[in-house]
Amino acid sequence: MALQIDLSALKANYRALAGKAPGARSAAVVKADGYGLGAGLVARALAEEGATDFFVALASEARALREALGQGPRIFVLSGHMAGADLGDAIPVLNSPEQYFRDRAIRPGRGFAIQLDTGMNRLGFEPGEWAALKAEILAAGPELVMSHLACADEPEHPMNRRQLAAFRAMTEGVTVPLSFAATGGILLGPEYHFDITRPGVGLYGGMPFADARPVLRLSLPVIQVREVAPGETVGYSNTWAAERPTRVATLAAGYADGLHRTLSSDGQRPRIDLFAGDIRCPILGRVSMDLITADVSALADVPDELDLICPQQPVDAVAEAMGTIGYEVLTGLGRRYPRQTV
Numbered sequence: 001m002a003l004q005i006d007l008s009a010l011k012a013n014y015r016a017l018a019g020k021a022p023g024a025r026s027a028a029v030v031k032a033d034g035y036g037l038g039a040g041l042v043a044r045a046l047a048e049e050g051a052t053d054f055f056v057a058l059a060s061e062a063r064a065l066r067e068a069l070g071q072g073p074r075i076f077v078l079s080g081h082m083a084g085a086d087l088g089d090a091i092p093v094l095n096s097p098e099q100y101f102r103d104r105a106i107r108p109g110r111g112f113a114i115q116l117d118t119g120m121n122r123l124g125f126e127p128g129e130w131a132a133l134k135a136e137i138l139a140a141g142p143e144l145v146m147s148h149l150a151c152a153d154e155p156e157h158p159m160n161r162r163q164l165a166a167f168r169a170m171t172e173g174v175t176v177p178l179s180f181a182a183t184g185g186i187l188l189g190p191e192y193h194f195d196i197t198r199p200g201v202g203l204y205g206g207m208p209f210a211d212a213r214p215v216l217r218l219s220l221p222v223i224q225v226r227e228v229a230p231g232e233t234v235g236y237s238n239t240w241a242a243e244r245p246t247r248v249a250t251l252a253a254g255y256a257d258g259l260h261r262t263l264s265s266d267g268q269r270p271r272i273d274l275f276a277g278d279i280r281c282p283i284l285g286r287v288s289m290d291l292i293t294a295d296v297s298a299l300a301d302v303p304d305e306l307d308l309i310c311p312q313q314p315v316d317a318v319a320e321a322m323g324t325i326g327y328e329v330l331t332g333l334g335r336r337y338p339r340q341t342v
Helices: 007-019 031-035 039-048 059-069 097-106 127-140 158-170 183-188 315-322 326-332
Strands: 002-005 053-056 074-077 091-094 113-115 144-146 216-228 246-252 273-276 279-284 291-295 305-309 339-341
Touching (some): 031 326, 039 053, 039 059, 053 059, 091 097, 091 144, 097 127, 127 158, 246 279, 305 315
Parallel strands (some): 002 339, 053 074, 091 113
Antiparallel strands (some): 002 216, 216 305, 273 279, 273 305
């Protein structure tokens, strides 16, 4: 069982996304343990490509990332200054007047950033709150003012233009660096780029960056291979029955490893395949906690491992079969997979 991470592809995706916003500085989002791939591993690789600003979700992630990166790069904490948070030298992205006053009382003179709510209604200063405190906050010298797009993966969605107009109005006269675009926003074009972009899922090969190079390969070890006769069933609840002699491989992975039970075959119809090179090996029956079964009848020789995520079946194809998005697949990959770089 192995999760292989192609650091050259990761770096290539960073360069490609940075190249789409040449007038901006490209940061890197490495929250959720680097989208499940290992924050320290991917952040060090991206720092080699020139990234100097990194974004995480929580203060605890910032501490671990600082240990991996050493001194120098800036680390922004998107959840801001939560009560009891140990921020160290990280820069909290303050999301409300409450957070602002807490941070200034506890960390006077230390670096901070501001998030504005331009319509997503999730995090950030609302327009009225910002208007009341804008002069005071700007006088305190934030390092960054940012917002976040709700529908950037839908380029024609009218929400994008509404949020852009709101961000421009709320930042009128602001001279500190501005940030508005994550991966989807970068792809929307120059109007959305401002001073700092924040690529995230596109770095790791996920949509909406359709031109991304695949970054990961998930290979599952074969435990056992058996011949199943017509009429015999495989797995829990007898949901799949052989209609012909079938060679079935049992592999060591399951929903405890982030491979949802929804990948189970729909009766006799497979929802998704494993791969041996270019040869498809359909998943049969129920995905269980630690095991998956697949039809390997097409293989002359069964290899030691079959691939679930690979160039033939990228992460978003697996996500579609699960009924979710690539972000959830990436961040849900379990800790039992050893991370290997190639």
